[in-house]
Amino acid sequence: MKVTSVKTxxxxxxxxxxxxxxxxxxxxxxxxxxxxxxxxxISICEGRMVRIGSKTKDELVKKEAExxxxxxxxxxxxxxxxxxxxxxxxxxxxxxNGNGYYILWPKDPQRSANKIREYFLxxxxxxxxxxxxxxxxxxxxxxxxxxxxxxxxxFSALNSYIGKPDxxxxxxxxxxxxxxxxxxxxAVGVMGEGDEQTPLAIIEDVxxxxxxxxxxxxxxxxxxxxxxxxxxYAPLIKAVSWEKGDY
Numbered sequence: 001m002k003v004t005s006v007k008t009x010x011x012x013x014x015x016x017x018x019x020x021x022x023x024x025x026x027x028x029x030x031x032x033x034x035x036x037x038x039x040x041x042i043s044i045c046e047g048r049m050v051r052i053g054s055k056t057k058d059e060l061v062k063k064e065a066e067x068x069x070x071x072x073x074x075x076x077x078x079x080x081x082x083x084x085x086x087x088x089x090x091x092x093x094x095x096x097n098g099n100g101y102y103i104l105w106p107k108d109p110q111r112s113a114n115k116i117r118e119y120f121l122x123x124x125x126x127x128x129x130x131x132x133x134x135x136x137x138x139x140x141x142x143x144x145x146x147x148x149x150x151x152x153x154x155f156s157a158l159n160s161y162i163g164k165p166d167x168x169x170x171x172x173x174x175x176x177x178x179x180x181x182x183x184x185x186x187a188v189g190v191m192g193e194g195d196e197q198t199p200l201a202i203i204e205d206v207x208x209x210x211x212x213x214x215x216x217x218x219x220x221x222x223x224x225x226x227x228x229x230x231x232x233y234a235p236l237i238k239a240v241s242w243e244k245g246d247y
Contacts, residue, residue: 002205003036003190005198011041012099018045018112019119022200029120030204032211034130036187037116038199039150040097042106042133049101057093057102064091064104065245073240083247084109085225086148088137091245096193109133109151114215117153128211130154130203134184136193147188149180156210157224179209180224 006025015021021041029035043049050060061068061079068081068091081091083105092105106112117131131153136145149157157180161172187201228237 001186001203003186004202004204005190005192005196006200006202007196007198008041008200010197011044011199013044013047013049013101015041015045016047018042019116021045022116023119023123025200026120026202029124029126029129029202031126032128032204032206032209034132034155034183034203034206034209035116035120036132036134036184036191036201036203037112038191039092039106039109039133039135040094040103041199042109042112043103046107048104048106049098050104052095052098052100052102055102057090060093060102060104061091061245062243063246064093066247067242068245069240069242081245082242083245084150086137086150088135088148091247092135092150097195105135105150106133110153110216110221113151113153117215127213128154130183130209130211132180132184132187134188134191136188145188145193147181147184147186149184152180153215155179155212157216157220159208159210177208178224183209 008025061081065081065083068079071077071079078089081088083091093102095102113131113133117129121129132149133151134147135150137148138145159177159179161175164172166172183203187203191198191201228234231237
């Protein structure tokens with residue numbers, strides 16, 4: 001797998017069209033490649049920004065989260081939250097590279113992924129292209145962040161190994177590879193978290209990706225999610241009293 005970051009100008013509130021940005025900096029997408037776009041620059045183009053000081057982060061978390069835990073419960077003064085079926089800090093709200101603004105998640109990241117993919121299919125006249133919208137996430141009991149795909153298009157997000165044999169012939173019972181998040185982690189690692197100014201990446205040489213000549217269906221998107229009751233970590237998730245957000 002080859003992951004190449006793409007440097008851009010500083011994306012600010014003056015930028016209004018994500019397609020203009022990706023069109024300006026991505027000059028070629030080979031057949032069977034994936035474009036990674038950070039959620040932050042999509043949000044900035046959508047105006048999903050709130051001037052720091054005009055509202056508190058607590059107010060924004062309550063508005064943006066499905067469920068959240070108040071900041072006072074965290075040693076690091078962070079609100080743990082669930083948004084769009086994903087564990088994230090502060091409902092994805094971030095100040096880094098925001099130039100004085102809180103940056104929220106995009107309004108509809110799936111729609112943005114579909115739109116970017118369809119644009120480049122027409123521009124480069126190719127048949128197989130994937131798009132992921134990425135963000136950073138923490139992992140319990142591990143320092144540092146990795147990537148997560150908050151939206152994807154043009155490929156199957158899960159590779160199921162259930163019923164297939166391992167190298168000794170044992171039938172696998174529950175194993176699935178989350179392709180979308182695996183790609184997002186690779187892209188986030190290359191794009192960086194600081195002043196790299198590389199919010200785009202192109203991922204090539206991905207033989208494990210099953211491309212699709214369409215956007216994901218609602219059923220496929222739902223299959224990515226696990227209910228709290230069915231989650232492996234349900235005993236931990238259900239052990240605290242979650243606040244209901246407004247999302």
